Amino acid sequence: MEFLTVAALKQQAGEQPQRLAVDAELQGRSERQTKAGKPYLVLSFADATGSFNLNAWSDAPLFDAASRFTDGTVLRLDADWTQNKYGLNAGNLAWERLDGDALESFYAGDAETAERQRVAWKTISDFCATINDPRLAALTAHFLEEYGARFRRAAAARKNHHARRGGLAEHVAQMMRSADAICGVYPELNRDLMLAGVLFHDCGKLWENQYAEKGFAQGHSIYGEMLGHIPLGIELANKLWHEVADSPAAKGWLTEEPPSEHVRIHLLHLIAAHHGQYEFGSPTLPRTPEAVALHHIDNIDAKLEMMKDAYQESAELADGIYEKRFPLPANQVAPLPSHPGKGDAPQTDATPPRSELF
Structure with a gap:
């Protein structure tokens, strides 16, 4: 199985579950409660390319396991990943600690x-x-x-x-x-x-x-x-x-x-x-x-x-239209590609020679 970076995971995960694995370091955790009063954890993970949060619900195995993880623990997270405007979600999650050569390779980035x-x-x-x-x-x-x-x-x-x-x-x-x-x-x-x-x-x-x-x-x-x-x-x-x-x-x-x-x-x-x-x-x-x-x-x-990150990670609402990503102000539209035959802009009387500009 290929082990993705965090950035690659965000690019590949979408609305439909995909079985993917990512190596990531636990940065920290915070305890929260649902509206119904049930506890859950927000776990923060990162690697050389970026970071993400993962919810550990009270009835999921990860909730109990997370209490044994110290900050800085590096895990291989193998799951059915999906992504929406709230972030990444991991179904059927399995994990293992990295050590030895795998851990050194992770730290190398x-x-x-x-x-x-x-x-x-x-x-x-x-x-x-x-x-x-x-x-x-x-x-x-x-x-x-x-x-x-x-x-x-x-x-x-x-x-x-x-x-x-x-x-x-x-x-x-x-x-x-x-x-x-x-x-x-x-x-x-x-x-x-x-x-x-x-x-x-x-x-x-x-x-x-x-x-x-x-x-x-x-x-x-x-x-x-x-x-x-x-x-x-x-x-x-x-x-x-x-x-x-x-x-x-x-x-x-x-x-x-x-x-x-x-x-x-x-x-x-x-x-x-x-x-x-x-x-x-x-x-x-x-x-x-x-x-x-x-x-x-x-x-x-x-x-x-x-904007670059949003194009890679946001859901596509329609062809070329991407879901708004905070703190950007609106849904994004795919940029217009450059004309394939375009070379240097033509010189005009209003454009000084490059030698005078640089």
Whole structure:
């Protein structure tokens, strides 16, 4: 039998039961009650590609067995899987604990995700190496050196988008590609500041959405719970800035333009304003072109990732129409494919040559 990843299970499970097996790590459990007052458990599972919840009803064997599972237990779940708008369901469920080579293979993750995240990390490193401002170049290099391993483990969220081990690196890499492209279209934007802002905008999630060195259970920290990633990010970026500013290489910064203090406060503003609105948890509103651009780049990447997942996991209500998936606002419609004969867009008087854009 083929053992699927969580992402593949979500893609294949539908309204009709399919006998499938998935390897997943138990992240945690919560006790609930039905409207009739019967207890049940919500078990959270995850692997390298994603996560899901599974209900264990009081009259099912899994309910009693779950009391013997500690968080971090890795199970092979073999069941008749279905999926609806509330999530995955497992009928006729059988399970076994993984150990030995099977357990080590699980921790290694699937090859596709590992390669995608390797490319993402290289993208981040390569873009940071192109930053010209010596202060931002030193700051980003210091961050990647000091916190690179922790960064590569973090998720971009607990749910909705890039909610997986290594998801933050994927999110940041794609945002850097977008930022670089947008700076080519709007050359008045400060490219160095944009790239540094993308790198640091979610750096507080190294504590808010972090994973242990081994495993796929996203942990909780007192810092993430009590402060949140925006204040944590501001504090970390400020701390690293002062560490770099005290280095011998920083002696020449006194004559740099724009002044170093202006660079620092503009970077901190990008972290503070990237949620864009007070009601979305932003402590301030975007007040610079870079802050506006960064907010929308962040939102675009998150929304498109959610849409990609929804196409793969949502039920098809009619041909090309997919059931609404929270937090997206409506049912999705299949995107229009590109014309197979389309090449580069024709040059017009309104379109500058590519050499002037990039």
